[in-house]
Amino acid sequence: MADRDTTVLGRHDSAQRGYWESKKSDDINLRLGGGDDLYxxxxxxxxxxxxxxDAPPERREELILRELHTMENRETEIILDALGGLPSHSRVMDAGSGRGGTSFMIAERFGCRVDGVNYCGHHIDFAERIARxxxxxxxxxxxxxNMAHTPFPDQSFDAIVSxxxxxxxxxxxxxxxxxxLLRPGGRYVAVTWCRNDAVDPRSPASRKIDAHYRCAMHPRSAYFTALAAHGLVPFHVARHTEAAIPYWELREQSSLRTGVEAPFLEGYxxxxxxxxVxxxxxx
Structure with a gap:
């Protein structure tokens, strides 16, 4: 069992942690990852x-779920590509590792050591079972x-992903x-959805998503301000907003829809x- 000393969580939002701790039977994640152990x-x-x-009803749902999972794995591959030619002796931190899908894909491609950091105990137990x-x-x-207050020494990692x-x-x-945590020259790669504050500082769609996930979506400009403040120099920025739309269109056709599909589609x-990225x- 993973250590459950909650003092490591620091100032992390307890409502957000509670959201994930409560989702022990999450059909969206569990059903999509069952085929390849990438959750x-x-x-x-x-x-x-x-x-x-247009598939027959008895096959349609299975095919939709398979496509959704393919799209999830494809999304993770853009992180792997941005990590570049990471040597096998590298050490990578997966910040907010969930049930381990991204961590395992990094380890599989590069053969390196990966440390997943997560504040949800049952996610850690689940991921550890897959690792074994x-x-x-x-x-x-x-x-x-808490990925903002980790137990690792300075300059422990060659790369960090979120x-x-x-x-x-x-x-x-x-x-x-x-x-x-990063050594000088170490690489950080993020995939994120964020408010496009050049269009609307806090649109109705973004408010609905925040309410659904009990999170606080950041303005796009805040990412670059914070990166600069901490000596993290962007060398690649890509907007995949259009490419993110089909996932939500397809999920809206599935039994896994939760109601958050509409605000994501509206916002994008x-x-x-x-x-x-x-x-x-x-x-």
Whole structure:
């Protein structure tokens, strides 16, 4: 069992942690990851095979779920690509690791050590079981901690990733922690949905999403201000807002829809919400 000393959580929002602790039977994550043991807590990008919507009723749902999961894995691959040619002796931190999907994909591609950090105890237990089943428990480990207040020494990591988790934390605080943890020249890669404050500082769509997930979506400009403040220099920024729309269109057709699909689609279509990939290096 993972250590449950809640003192490591620091100032993390207890309402956000409570949201995830309560979701022990989460169909969206559990049903999509069952085929390959890659359980994600983020969303997908790219298009899907539209012919599946015309499949017979007894096959349609299975095909939709398979496509949604393919889109989730495709999203994680843009993080892997942004990490570049990471040597196998590298050490990577997955900040907000959930049930381990991103961590395992990093370990599989690069053969490196990965430390997942998460404040949800049953997610850690779940991910540790998969690591043992894969025979990876020695190099993919999961820690009960707030990613803004980790137990690791300075300059412990060659790379850090956050996959749709920064809307759950104070980004100035967490980027300060990432800068402490990265060696000079180390790489940070984030995928995030954020408010496009060039269009609307806090649109109705973003408010509905915040209420659904008990989070606080950040303005796009705040990311770059916080990165600069902590010596994290962006070298790659890409907007995948259009590519994020098909996932939500397809999920709206599935039995897994929860009602948050409509505000995501509204926000992306009107561009009041952006879906970004940001890669930066520590000075």
């Amino acid at each position: 994600h807590h983020h969303y997908g990008i790219g298009d899907y095979d539209h012919a599946i919507l 089943r894969r025979g990876w428990a020695d190099r993919v480990r999961f820690h009960f901690a 996959n749709e988790t920064t809307m759950c934390v104070d980004i100035d605080e967490v980027f300060g922690e990432f800068a402490r 279509r009107e561009r009041s919400i952006d879906y970004l 940001i890669a930066a290096e520590r000075r």
